[in-house]
Amino acid sequence: MNKLNTKETIVKETINLLKEEGSSGITMRKIAARCSITLSNLQYHYPDKSILLQTVAQYFCKKCEENIEEELKALTPKNKTEEKQFIKKLLEILLKYDDTSLESFVFREIWALSMRDEQLKSSLQKYYEDYNNKLINIVAVIKNSPEEIVSLLTPYAEGYSIIGKSIPLTKNKTIEMLEKIIQNFE
Template sequence: MTKRDERTRQIIDQTIHLLREEGSEGLTLRKVAAACGITLSNVQYYFPGKPELIQATVAQFFTTCKELIQADRALVLPKDPESSKAFLKRVIEVLVVCDNQEFNVIFREIWALSSRDAALKATLEEYYRDYAQWMIGLIEEIFPQANEIVSLLIPYAEGYALVGNTVPLNRDKQVAMLVRLITEWPTAGRGVKGGSKVGIRR
């Protein structure tokens, strides 16, 4: 890791800490600089403004998730029911019903910021378009209805970040429910098509 990469990661880590502790209203480049022990101009060298810093924080979250999942994807055999189902469960645990409460808090704050910042909102929407296409590519070899599945999972993930701790089912049961819905989808994955056909009616 280069010195630039290390500094960038430090700034993003402190941004995450401030978002968690003080919320979006309390986040300023000056506070980030103080938390990092560097000057404001040094932070601005990497991130000219708050929108750029927030965008980099979002990108870092997605990059981390992708790295975790890509490592698991290499082990999946498309025609093997057990590995397909295990991989689907992993995708849902990491990308949808995420137990990283820190990032759940951060995403609430980022969406709050985006409601008042058109440029940030546009950036987030573009990230999600790219993210959706990445997820489709990730699972379409296993689940032919990848478009429908991703259209279910991404909004569910956003809703879970907001209210997941308040609904009747705990996290494990929510994961199991989503796995069951997808693997019982009509003509679902080639690797898991031996299951029940009691799926979502379209």
């Protein structure tokens, strides 16, 4: 196995272990065993668990960004009707609640780990800064106040990913409500 394949295998097995055992089940020894490599080989690629988890977080964040960009690239609003469709599609992408998906589970576990790991917390904050800047560029295509809209949407979407099934409105009603709010921005 070459160096790149080894690193990819380590990240994927860490993700699988997070899904199976949660953050409390993550140890460097378990990951090494799952990858059929020695602990010293694992530590050659990732000197400690924090660095490995930062890599896992970056991997997931990149996948999320790629998914959003892919889903939105077909939409380039040219008029008010298309602008409304664009906003609705953006909201549908951002407001996902799926407590069974691998992505949702791993993100929750990474956030939990980041509460005890300053490097991981810093890495996640950097990700959200970059993520918000990308969203600002996406929203700027249709609205003059993208910073305000993104400042509303990002925390709402993150919270929705955790408690979406618990709020009194359905997902469609929530999207309608947010569409109205966004339409009022200049």
